Amino acid sequence: MDRRSILKAAGTISAAAAAVAAFPRAVFAAYSEKAFKNPKIEDSLNELFGGNATTPSGDVKLKAPDIAENGAVVPIEVSTSMKADKIAFMVKENPNPLAIVADIPAGTEAIVKTRVRMGKTTQVTAIVSSNGKLYTASKEVKVTIGGCGG
Amino acid sequence: MSSIRIKAKERNGSVDVKTLMKHNMETGLRKNKDGSKIPEHWITDVTAESGGKTVFAAAFNTSISKDPYLAFAFAGKKGDTLKISWKDNTGKTDSAETKVK
Amino acid sequence: MKTIIRGTLGTLGLGLALSVSAGPVEDQAAFQKYYENKFPNTPVMDFQNGVYSILPEAREQWEAIEEFPPYEIAIENGEKLYHSKFANGKSLADCFGPEGAVRGQYPFWDKDRGMVITMERAVNECREANGEKPYGWKKGKIADVTAYMSFNSRGQEVKVEIPSDDPRALAAYEEGKEQFYTKRGQLNFACADCHMLTAGNLYRADTTSPAFGHATSWPVFRSKWQSMGTLHRRFAGCHTNIRANPYKAQGTEYSNLEYFVTYMSNGLEFNGPAARK
Numbered sequence: 345m346d347r348r349s350i351l352k353a354a355g356t357i358s359a360a361a362a363a364v365a366a367f368p369r370a371v372f373a374a375y376s377e378k379a380f381k382n383p384k385i386e387d388s389l390n391e392l393f394g395g396n397a398t399t400p401s402g403d404v405k406l407k408a409p410d411i412a413e414n415g416a417v418v419p420i421e422v423s424t425s426m427k428a429d430k431i432a433f434m435v436k437e438n439p440n441p442l443a444i445v446a447d448i449p450a451g452t453e454a455i456v457k458t459r460v461r462m463g464k465t466t467q468v469t470a471i472v473s474s475n476g477k478l479y480t481a482s483k484e485v486k487v488t489i490g491g492c493g494g
Numbered sequence: 495m496s497s498i499r500i501k502a503k504e505r506n507g508s509v510d511v512k513t514l515m516k517h518n519m520e521t522g523l524r525k526n527k528d529g530s531k532i533p534e535h536w537i538t539d540v541t542a543e544s545g546g547k548t549v550f551a552a553a554f555n556t557s558i559s560k561d562p563y564l565a566f567a568f569a570g571k572k573g574d575t576l577k578i579s580w581k582d583n584t585g586k587t588d589s590a591e592t593k594v595k
Numbered sequence: 596m597k598t599i600i601r602g603t604l605g606t607l608g609l610g611l612a613l614s615v616s617a618g619p620v621e622d623q624a625a626f627q628k629y630y631e632n633k634f635p636n637t638p639v640m641d642f643q644n645g646v647y648s649i650l651p652e653a654r655e656q657w658e659a660i661e662e663f664p665p666y667e668i669a670i671e672n673g674e675k676l677y678h679s680k681f682a683n684g685k686s687l688a689d690c691f692g693p694e695g696a697v698r699g700q701y702p703f704w705d706k707d708r709g710m711v712i713t714m715e716r717a718v719n720e721c722r723e724a725n726g727e728k729p730y731g732w733k734k735g736k737i738a739d740v741t742a743y744m745s746f747n748s749r750g751q752e753v754k755v756e757i758p759s760d761d762p763r764a765l766a767a768y769e770e771g772k773e774q775f776y777t778k779r780g781q782l783n784f785a786c787a788d789c790h791m792l793t794a795g796n797l798y799r800a801d802t803t804s805p806a807f808g809h810a811t812s813w814p815v816f817r818s819k820w821q822s823m824g825t826l827h828r829r830f831a832g833c834h835t836n837i838r839a840n841p842y843k844a845q846g847t848e849y850s851n852l853e854y855f856v857t858y859m860s861n862g863l864e865f866n867g868p869a870a871r872k
Contacts, residue, residue, distance in 0.1 A: 409652060409655065412656070413818065416559060417560075418559075419659030435557060443554075443555050444552055444555065447550065447552070451549070452549050452567070452569070455565075455566060455567060456552070456566055459559040460558060461559055462557075489800065499663070499668075501663065512663045514665075514667065514668070561665055
């Protein structure tokens with residue numbers, strides 16, 4: 345490679361390094377198309393965790409309404425007493441079920457609350473990654489299309 | 495002015511954090527009045543740092559509601575600095591800092 | 596009109612005599628009693644929280660949203676707008692004080708002008724008096740500014756007055772009352788049908804809220820709108836839902852209706868802005 349090309353390559357790399365440094369995500373799972381733009385939750389889990397075998401567990405606490413007041417803003421909460429390194433949440437009937445993946449570093453409590461969009465009545469599942477295994481809790485959330493409330 | 499609003503309060507050696515981020519979170523499914531699609535535009539990554547390390551991080555799909563809300567809790571105390579940053583699919587970023595109350 | 600109202604009130608079991616001796620004070624007492632009887636498990640002050648005072652599961656979701664409510668963004672925007680200077684150097688603070696904590700003063704009967712003045716009207720009249728263009732009435736800046744003012748007024752008692760020395764004030768109250776009880780639209784509903792007679796019932800997938808407490812929490816961030824809106828925005832929306840032509844925001848009809856509906860909540864406290872479905 346001649347000198348000009350090497351310098352050009354070096355310039356490109358340092359710009360990229362600057363972009364990475366500006367947004368800190370050194371070790372943690374970041375957004376990836378393969379995991380999130382995926383209609384199959386099994387494939388999303390494979391992408392995130394290298395496997396998709398899950399076990400339902402009473403230790404995974406999932407809070408979501410039985411009937412959502414408004415499908416655009418559904419408050420959900422996932423927590424566990426297990427030592428978790430990641431918590432994920434998926435909405436089965438959404439075109440791409442995986443909604444969020446959170447990293448729980450050492451010293452952080454295994455609890456996440458957020459607000460999610462659901463297009464229609466659906467099963468939702470909380471997924472906790474702990475000691476190399478995946479544990480889940482599911483429930484159904486009914487989503488209605490308003491009424492005379494307009 | 496930052497799009498990120500943070501409430502951080504100590505509770506016996508833990509810091510309870512609630513944050514609301516102003517962002518339309520366009521799913522790419524909505525249409526303009528003329529029928530053209532509004533392109534997808536949403537926060538893909540959020541990171542929270544305190545004391546020089548990452549205390550929480552999350553990746554979002556377009557199915558997270560408009561003006562995303564997150565609540566989490568990490569080991570910390572009153573007076574600690576907490577910084578929350580986000581990045582969206584267009585590469586735009588924002589961040590905000592606060593002191594734990 | 597009086598016959599229709601008497602009939603409706605009769606149906607509602609209110610048994611009010613629509614004679615000169617029964618007046619607004621008696622109306623309000625009967626109104627409140629009706630809801631206390633209909634929803635005996637709801638503490639009186641809780642009616643300020645609309646449908647969440649009668650639906651436990653919806654209340655849980657509302658409380659989750661209240662952890663960090665979307666209207667906080669409107670309050671912040673409103674604070675900036677409230678204090679930003681007009682071209683002449685003044686601001687809304689010159690009309691309404693340093694924090695705009697004046698929610699409890701509206702709506703009121705203006706004897707000089709012979710009309711009901713709402714807080715939104717007062718805000719825009721302040722702007723116009725200072726050479727500024729008025730805001731729209733239903734959403735956007737008017738809702739942000741009144742969100743800020745309402746937030747600073749939280750806890751103020753609802754005590755709408757009908758001055759006894761101006762018969763036009765009582766007439767405006769009676770017009771608002773008539774609006775409340777008169778059927779309209781293709782679906783032929785009165786406010787009283789959904790929010791009084793069948794309050795708490797399901798209309799397809801929506802439960803109607805009690806009208807007692809209706810006017811305390813405005814402006815509101817409605818999930819449905821994904822934005823803030825004023826009371827008159829909601830009045831118009833309701834009319835459209837029952838397929839009636841809506842009246843103009845801040846026109847006499849909705850202003851008098853607001854006068855009546857707020858009077859019916861006398862004794863409660865203003866608790867806006869609020870998040871609703």
